[in-house]
Amino acid sequence: MGNITLRNVSKVFGAHAVIPSIDLNINDGEFVVFVGPSGCGKSTLLRLIAGLEDVSDGEIVIDGKNATELPPAQRGLSMVFQSYALYPHMSVRSNIAFPLKMANEDKAAIDRKVSDAARVLNLTDYLDRKPRQLSGGQRQRVAIGRAIVRQPKAFLFDEPLSNLDAALRVNMRLEISQLHQDLKTTMVYVTHDQVEAMTMADKIVVLNRGRIEQVGSPLDLYHKPDNLFVAGFIGSPRMNFVSGAPAAAYQAHTMGIRPEHLLLSKESGTWSGTVGVAEHLGSDTFLHVNVDNIGTVTARVSGDFAVTHGDRVFLTPDAQRVHRFDDKGLAVR
């Protein structure tokens, strides 16, 4: 079981409330991603769950048991750190075995569990090496190995992929998702990368300035953002926001339209403009169009659409996909 509930949890550093008050329920077996910009409190929230920081107020319940005052070791959670935090003086084998040794398990059981974890993570050939002799991806796998041998109630990941290069990050993303499907253990994952959040999560928690902006499945957040912040944060390239007359046409203070929901034409359309920068990705092209009386609008078109800098184009928002927001930035549905 790995059910985690936060009730009115807050964290104050000095006079600064990093997390004013949060209520959240994480179900057993769920892959929950905390996402938000730097300094939004997502790592602090994870550390509160881990027990590495004390809560200022509220309670943390793990599997029905109040864990607010429990030290990290007694919460039954494992954590994978951004810097891997491997023990540099120990071999890979000793690193993975460390939590079992701390739990006073017998040697035979430790050996068996370490070899199982090593096999799952493709580390069998590296068991006798020191962390410094491994690549970044291998180190991250050792950190994951150290987390899984304990069979924790839940895994906590604190931006585990941000030290890896882009290609390796995609691989590890898949490996972690695969691991979640195999183990079916609760995972709480912190990232500032909305692509990681979208691709891995069952449930995304969008945080901003210590507050939860919205909780929902990736597609929920994509299709039905509650406010301007979530609308702008989820989706890449980010949603275009337009205020004034064009928005008023949709009875909104601000209208939002995703780049992929703009129809592009060289002949006619609702808005006209000039192509500024065209980013060709092959399959897609991102066009940054300077629309008359509106400003820069990003559009996503098929890679086959032949257009270059300075071309005159027309854009038409797909009326069904327009997001409407009131003057407080909240969604109007």
Added chain:
Amino acid sequence: MARNVSTQRKLVITVVAWTIGILIFFPILWTFLTSFKTEAEAIASPPSLLFFEWTTENYFEVQSRSNYFRHFMNSVVVSFGSTLIGLVIAIPSAWAMAFSPTKRTKDVLMWMLSTKMMPSVGVLVPMYLLFRNTGLLDTRTGLVIVLTLINLPIIIWMLYTYFKEIPGEILEAARMDGASLAKEIIYVLTPMAIPGIASTLLLNIILAWNEAFWTLNLSAAKAAPLTAFIASYSSPEGLFYAKLSAASTMAIAPILILGWFSQKQLVRGLTFGAVK
């Protein structure tokens, strides 16, 4: 062409480096050579560098006149003792400041270092009176206490810098992995900090071994370490260059040997934090 210039540059740098090296080393070499001369040859003008009658009589005479081994033992007790006690106090202090700093930690560190900026002679009289009144004058205990106190800021600073380099996340990982504070210290902290503790230990033994101001002023006969042993040969009754050199050679030899074998640790300790 470029290669030629660089070879020339290398040559110049090599010559300059050797010259500086020899200049620095020369007094020690001169002392060593003089210790094998007779007193007459030691003050002869012009002096002879190598072509003199080699003799070891100075060493025997120095040993017979003032018991070298007693001074040696005093030096060992005072330098090792003060360093070990210093470490026992400094390790928890440095841990606390490195891993749970407060708003005032930097100020405390600066204050500790500032005590090293005051000239020692400024507190000589009160210290002397304190030592006299407490019966610590000319005792090993007294010297251990004073050397512990004067080297403590350096020990704490070195360890603090070293501990700061240990990432906090590794300690947190140990905590997540179920380690109690004791196990965290035994299995994770100490093995990672041993190189730092070792170089701090070595450097402070050398500093304490060479410390002359307090050891000369607060000891007389019983507790006098090797510094006092050397000083006793530059007495007003006449200069004994050859014997003074023999005494100096005997005094610096042990620490030179220790330093030679622990060069790697020492250099690491002295440059720690400068390069990652």
